Structures are given as structure tokens and as C-alpha cells.
Amino acid sequence: MIYMDNAATTRLDERVFEAMRPYMMEQYANPAGTYSFAAKSNAALEHAREQIAAVIGAKANEIYFTSGGTESDNWALKGVALANAKKGKHIIISAIEHHAVLHSADALARDGWDITVLPVDAEGAVDPAALEAAIRPDTVLISIMAANNEIGTIEPLEAIGEIARRHGVLFHTDAVQAFGHIPLDVEKMHIDLLSASGHKFHGPKGVGMLYVRKGVKLLPFMDGGAQEKKRRAGTSNVPGIVGMGAAAEIAMAQMERVIASESAVRDHLIARIEKEIPHARLNGHRRNRLPGNVNFCFRFVEGESMLMLLDAAGICASSGSACTSGSLDPSHVLLAIGLPHEIAHGSLRLSISEETTMADADAVVDRLLEIIPRLRSMSPLYEDFVRHQKDAQ
Ligand SMILES: *Cc1c(COP(=O)(O)O)cnc(C)c1O
DSSP, rough: OEEETTOOOOOHHHHHHHHHHHTTTTTTTTOSSSSSHHHHHHHHHHHHHHHHHHHHHHOOOGGEEEESSHHHHHHHHHHHHHHHHTTTTTEEEEEEEEHHHHHHHHHHTTTEEEEEEOOOTTTSOOOHHHHHHHHHTEEEEEEOOOOOOOOOOOHHHHHHHHHHHTTTOOOEOTTTTTTTTSSSTTTTTTEEEEEEEEGGGGGGGTOOOEEEEEOOOOOSSSSSSSSHTTTSSSSSOHHHHHHHHHHHHHHHHHHHHHHHHHHHHHHHHHHHHHHHHHEEEEOOOOOSTTTTTEEETTTTOHHHHHHHHHHHEEEOOOOSSSSTTSSSSSOOHHHHOOOHHHTTEEEEEEEEETOOOOOHHHHHHHHHHHHHHHHHHOHHHHHHHHHHHHHOO
């Protein structure tokens, strides 16, 4: 099997699993306990908080553990909106946000908030000048993702943060695809809230975090016990949190090397596809791009059929995002970068990890060289296209 769906989830690192194991078996105390057995669980939580804070230049007491990226995004949007409603009810997001942000914004819109959805350019980047023009006196939050999960485009966070700061508007970024993969600095980028998720950087599933800058007003999203300084109730997922901390430390220590190795495989995939497969279009930014992301549209190819044939060849890939596959709607991200419906349907996302080799990349392109002509040969649109081209000659 060749796994090229690391944007959907990653394999748990063995070192992370070993770090988690004692907290599932011997060290199972609820950290809220008053006995010394619990103090060890609590110390493990605080250690993980430090490991995670270090990745983004935050302080440990600004890290709040959640159940994942989706909860962190929901909390950031709804928590800030509810806590700041007196100041205003206007929020700015981009058109290519993850559904966890988009649908949280939809929910707020149903409750009377005004949402501005900023368009992106053909590469998927937000224009900082357009963002600044959208800010109003009643704007309380800007939520722009750090890097897009489908097309890999990295957003100009520093410019966005600078504008938000200058206008006194809070800045949240969904950094689920970026955290542990590319450098992030909440000070340099003026980020007030940041979402991350353990399973996107070789940590466990079902655990995430929200960075909340000291002083930011945010209503709790989960009501209950006094965990996480009374801001996020619920018994702490100690093994998950320990695992996310260990994965964060490993990711930070290896970042430079992993960026180099992933980018080399990514660029090899892109170069071969562009050279060898006609009517292929690279989606996303060519340079400001996640090291692990490749996304192409193949004209006259139906995405779902392509994925089925790749699957039959033992290759795991996706079209658009895991959340949209299974529905027949083309991805909102591909539509936002201006692709027409029929082309957006033929998209393929190959998301790689440091475990992906050049041989894996070659094997995938070799398969595509068989699959794509085969699918095109069954497409009446492609037949018409070829006939028109012949007529024109
Ligand atoms: C995966 C993902 C999420 C959701 O995170 P979960 O931990 O799976 O809930 C949110 N945003 C982006 C950009 C993602 O890639």
C-alpha cells in the first residue's frame, strides 16, 4: 500500500505510542485527584503544554487542550463571538476555510452575526489589502487558516496579523495543517488564537489544542468541571495529550529535515505530472505551499473513478478533502480559486509525509499514466475535445 492521504490523518509515530502507553496502563489517575498518584498525571499534562507551546512561541499557560481541530475551531469562533457580542457582531473568514470554521460561522450567522467571506486569488491566497478593507468598527474576529488542507497554500499570516493588531481585531488561525509542519510564531505573526490537532502531525486522534493569548475574552464551549482553568470542562485525555506533546516535540526537532525531504518528493511528483500528463493543472501556490501537498486537476477525468482505480492499485489518495468526498458537490476550495464545476470534479490530492519515498512517488505517477488515459478514453467530452482539435488543425 502507498499512503498519500496525510492531510486527512497521519500514522502514529512509534515513539509517541511508547510515550502514551504508561498513561493508559499504569499511570491512569485523573489529574484532578488530590493524591500523589494524580500529581504524576498532572505533571505529564503540564509537560505536554510546554512541548506544544514551544512549537509556536507561546507560553504553556496559553495552551488549552480540546478533543481536536474541529472543537478548537468551534470554540475560537463561537467563544470569541459570544464573549465580544457587546463590541460587535461582525466576523471575517476566508472562502477556503475548513468546514469546522465555515459551519461555525454559518451557525453564528443564523444567530444574527454578520459574516464576511473573503475571496482568495487563483492560487488560494487571501489579499491582505482586501482583508483590511473588510474590517468595520463592529468587527470582533478575523479567522484565516494558516495553510489550506486541500491545495496546500500557505496564507500571509504575518501581514494578516499585523493588520488585525493595528485595527484592534482578534486574529484566529486554523493551523491544523501547519502546526508541526512549518514554522509558526504567535508573536511575530500577531496571532491571538490558534487551532491544532494531534493526528495531523503523527500524534493520536481525538486530541487537539487551542492557543489563547493571555487576556483574550473567550466564553467556555464545554461547561462542567474546573479543568483547563475553568475554560474547557471534561476529564483530561491524559494519554492523548501526552502523545500530542511528544509528537509536537519530535516535529519541532525534525522540522527542517522533514521540510527538505517532503519538498523534494512533492516537487518530483509535480514535475513528473506536469511533464508526462497532458491537461493537468496544479492547484494552489507553487512556492508558498505546504511541503507535503500536491493537488492537481485532470481535465476530462472524473475524480471518484480515478480514486477507485488508484485504490485498486493499493494507493490511498483523496479528491478535495475527506469531508467532501462521498458527496457529489465539488470542493468549495476549488470553486473559490475559480475552477469551473466540471474541472473541479477531476481533482486529486496527494498528501505525503516524511515516510513517502521517491519510489512511492514514481509508482503513483506510473499508475496515473495508465489510469488517466483509460478514463479519458471513456469520456465523451474528451472525444469531442480531440475531434475539435483535429478539425482545427
Ligand atoms: C483536519 C482538519 C481539521 C479538523 O481537525 P480534527 O482534529 O480532525 O477535528 C480542521 N481544520 C483543518 C485545516 C484540518 O485539516
